[in-house]
Amino acid sequence: MDHLVVSTARRHPEAVALETPGELPLTYRALVEEVERAARFVASAVGTVPARIGLVGAKCARTYVAYLAVLRLGATVVPISGAAPADRIRAIATAAGLSLVLTDRVGGAVAELTAAEDPTVLEVAALGGVDDLPSVDPVPTEPTAYILFTSGSTGRPKGVPVTHAAALAFVEHNIARYGTGPGDRMTQVFDLAFDVSVYDMFVAWGSGATLVAPGPMDLVHPARWVNELSITHWASVPSVVSAAVGLRELEPGCMPSLRLSLFLGEQLTLEQALAWQRATPHGRVENAYGPTELTVFVSAYRLDEDVESWPETSNRTVPIGRVYDHLDSVVVADGREADEGELCVRGPQRFAGYLDGRDDAGRFLAGADGRFTPVAGRSPSAQDWYRTGDLVRRGPDGVLVHLGRLDAQVKIRGYRVELAEIEGALRRHPAVTDAMVLAVPGRVGSLELVAFYLGEPTEARELRASLARRLPTYMVPTRFVHKGAFPLTGNGKVDRRRLPDS
Missing domain, CATH: 3.40.50.12780 (ANL, N-terminal domain)
Structure with missing residues (x-):
């Protein structure tokens, strides 16, 4: 690279x-x-x-x-x-x-x-x-x-x-897709531990563009930063839009230098996309999608300049588009190809397997001709499909809409988070006997984490400090709710849906 x-x-x-x-x-x-x-x-x-x-x-x-x-x-x-x-x-x-x-x-x-x-x-x-x-x-x-x-x-x-080969396949495709080069000024807002930083760095440096990193407060006031440094290419999670709207700093036409704005890491709502497009009169807005295992992102949907032609989706999110032509994709439900189900992908951007091979279990499918079975008892081959864990719907034109996660993973500020990892860390506190964590809509349009726990009532700041010693900041819940008991379903499992109201 x-x-x-x-x-x-x-x-x-x-x-x-x-x-x-x-x-x-x-x-x-x-x-x-x-x-x-x-x-x-x-x-x-x-x-x-x-x-x-x-x-x-x-x-x-x-x-x-x-x-x-x-x-x-x-x-x-x-x-x-x-x-x-x-x-x-x-x-x-x-x-x-x-x-x-x-x-x-x-x-x-x-x-x-x-x-x-x-x-x-x-x-x-x-x-x-x-x-x-x-x-x-x-x-x-x-x-x-x-x-x-x-x-x-x-x-x-x-x-x-x-691998270098997977990263190069991704970078070269996107340099050609976006035509970046000298004179372009690309943002680098993502932490280097987050895979979109690979897009930021190497699409810029592979084409001759300038990589521009923000200061501590620049993302709080994105329009000011864009204008002060003449940014032309933006990439961030959608929650930045909601925060700017909340501060009333996203006025129509306020970022005339932007030519491309790419959002990913979370679902981009049509309302967020509209607010940002109105603020960038000379730019275009795209919604990109992809897990780390498929090398940053594998699809993108470009919104038309004419808002009246924008698609209406059932969950009011911008489609994630079609998977790139140099990759293979299939939507699977109950072991068969379907129009709604789990998105599975293979090709030159797919990783070969997790660092710890035990993590490969259940993450790949083998098969073709409309029938698929989980890979078991062997390492994944290049012909196997990676299971993204994302529920999608495929339209008649092949465009995909992201409907949510099939498992307990959520995206918080663009980072993929397993709720079970937070729950396990919270249970290590001596006052906590059990814990459940939910991701709920926050005040600025993104998700926030709320922890429900059993045991001795404990100050939230103590629980927060305990988790901060073990987890990154984005995985520490914003609220902690003590419960006498968790609500249960008819078969005795914890009913997560009833937790907030129990």
Whole structure:
């Protein structure tokens, strides 16, 4: 993947590659030079470069340089959210077999990695004066470009390895689809531990566009940020729209520089899309869809400029479009192809299987000619279909509408979350005997988490602090409700639907 940046630097050496808050912009020539210096620094510091290297950092030049330096070294990069607590960093490091973690600064949860079994932490902030280090010897490149960890129903993070080939298939398709290039200015609002960052970085750097990272408050006031930095290409979760509408900062025509706005990670409602389109008079709005296992996203639906021609869907969400032509897809219900059911996909963007093979169980289907059965007793093959767990409806024109999840996973601020993982973490509190977590509509149009628990009544701030030591911020519920008992269905199971009213 790093060769895309090198190739662009040869074609457009003086074009601006990266702009980060409070730092001087980096041209493509400068970015490649910094990456080479960082790679030399890391190689000289560790001797033998490990096959996988963790990365924890904020949206600053050093972090992006370190990301590319890992790839330059032929290793697999394992991005970890800078907001993750030390326990989660340890869990990911253990699952990925990390012996080395790079960081833009030693502090916060990273500073707590001091136990003997913890990986070595290497600060890459001080790269000045290392030009005399020996060059990096060519090493065999790991076929896996990156590993991202999603929430797991087992209560442990679930690793998703994505190969260079799968990432390149995705990036090259989208560079051609959107025609990005020098002069375009693309946002990078997603955490590097979230897969859409791959779209942001490599569609920009593979085409000669400028990647623009936001400051801490820029997403709170998106129109101001877009106008101040002349953003042309936007990508974010839809909840940003609702928040801006709530602040009355999304006036018609307020973002004239935007030419493309891409939303993904959550269902995009027609009301959200309309508010954003009216604010971007010279742009177009697209709704994209895809799980991490299929390399960022696999479909997109472009809304027409004429609002009157927009589709009417049963759940008032924008369709997710058709799956890309270079991928195969099928909708399955009860083991047969159907027009409404679970979306299953295979092709060059599909991952080969989870880092822990036990997580593959039940996630793939084998079959063709309209009949499908779960893969069991073997590893998935290239001909098997990945089960997305998403319920879709396919229209007569082949366009898909996302209807919801088939399991207990939900999307919170664009992150995929297993409610069972939160429930398991909450049960570890000594005052809690049982817990259930629901995702309910929030005040700004996105989902929020509400925890219902049994045991001793406990201050919400104590429960929140307990979870914050084990889970990322986006997985910590906003509300905690004590119950004397959970409502049950006729067969004795907890009735989640009745929890809020019981």
